[in-house]
Amino acid sequence: MSNGSFYIDAIALLLPLSAAMVVTQANPYYSLITRGILGAVAALIYTLLGAADVALTEALVGTLLAIALYAVAVRSSLxxxxxxxxxxxxxxxxxxxxxxxxxxxxxxxxxxxxxxxxxxxxxxxxxxxxxxxxxxxxxxxxxxxxxxxxxxxxxxxxxxxxxxxxxxxxxxxxxxxxxxxxxxxxxxxxxxxxxxxxxxxxxxxxxxxxxxxxxxxxxxxx
Amino acid sequence: MHSNIIIIPMMVALLIPFYEAYRDDNVWQKLLAFSSIACKTALITLVASVLRDDWMIGVVGVLILSVGNAGLMLLAHIVKRVNEA
Incomplete structure (x- = not known):
């Protein structure tokens, strides 16, 4: 393992933390924002693990596109x-x-x-x-x-x-x-x-x- | 070893907006915390790319930094429209 493995492990702990925050949110707008936080942390971990293409996809599609589409859906349905x-x-x-x-x-x-x-x-x-x-x-x-x-x-x-x-x-x-x-x-x-x-x-x-x-x-x- | 000295304070700083996003119930405070986290994760990516001398990661960090802010502006605009209506 490289000498960067220690902080990668520590940052990886943020992923279940933010995922738990998304799941426990009751307000749909708050959970959208927390979903953005989850996407940012996931992109960081993917990058540090060496999967730059996966991180770019997570940031572009998983965070940007998903949040924009869900925001429009929540706004027009609720x-x-x-x-x-x-x-x-x-x-x-x-x-x-x-x-x-x-x-x-x-x-x-x-x-x-x-x-x-x-x-x-x-x-x-x-x-x-x-x-x-x-x-x-x-x-x-x-x-x-x-x-x-x-x-x-x-x-x-x-x-x-x-x-x-x-x-x-x-x-x-x-x-x-x-x-x-x-x-x-x-x-x-x-x-x-x-x-x-x-x-x-x-x-x-x-x-x-x-x-x-x-x-x-x-x-x-x- | 040098990388730990730089990255560990950045990780501690990353925990502050996490606490804020968890604690505060105001939607704008949450959005500010999201903006802070998006910037900090992109900067950690950039620092890691420099430390590893891997410029593919650096390009991804720059893209995440710019695109994350664009997405944030879209989300902020929709939240503002919701509060007005």
């Missing part, structure tokens, strides 16, 4: 698309995340925007779904028909509209059972009224505007 009506949403609702709410410039427009009931609801939703590493993305629609059609066609996961006769100011309808359970457990009933709609695949693919009544057979109210 999202709840919430359909809303264009004229019910305040203009800066999309940018007022819980992170920014505390560090606003304190001027009047920001205070009014935060105090708007829809933004309060959005903050509650984002806080709730942050525990499940889900983002909430607003998808505005022009009228209620388009909104409902998008829900039935599975373009969005839930709709949020003003409730006309209910006690709660907003009415949220979702087609995903698990989202309904999370919302029911995490939000108070006087903040929002929850509905669950069962959308069949046949209804989603062969939707006609006159079919609303037949599709909504599975609706249940909280």
């Amino acid at each position: 999202v709840m698309r919430l359909g809303v009506l264009q004229d019910e949403v305040p203009k800066n609702a999309a940018t007022s995340t819980p992170d920014h709410a505390g560090e606003g410039t304190g001027n009047r427009t920001d205070d009014e925007a935060i105090a708007h009931p829809f933004n309060q609801l959005l903050t509650e939703l984002r806080t709730l779904f942050n525990q499940y590493h889900l983002r909430v993305e607003l998808v505005p629609y022009d009228n209620p028909q388009l909104l409902h059609q998008a829900l039935l066609q599975k373009d969005i996961h839930a709709t949020c509209v003003h409730a006309s006769i209910a006690a709660a100011p907003y009415q949220l309808t979702t087609r995903v059972r698990r989202l309904y359970e999370i919302l029911q457990a995490g939000l108070s009933p006087d903040l929002i009224q929850l509905n669950h709609v069962t959308v069949s695949d046949a209804a989603a693919s062969h939707y006609q505007p006159s079919d609303i009544g037949s599709v909504l057979v599975g609706e249940e109210k909280s």
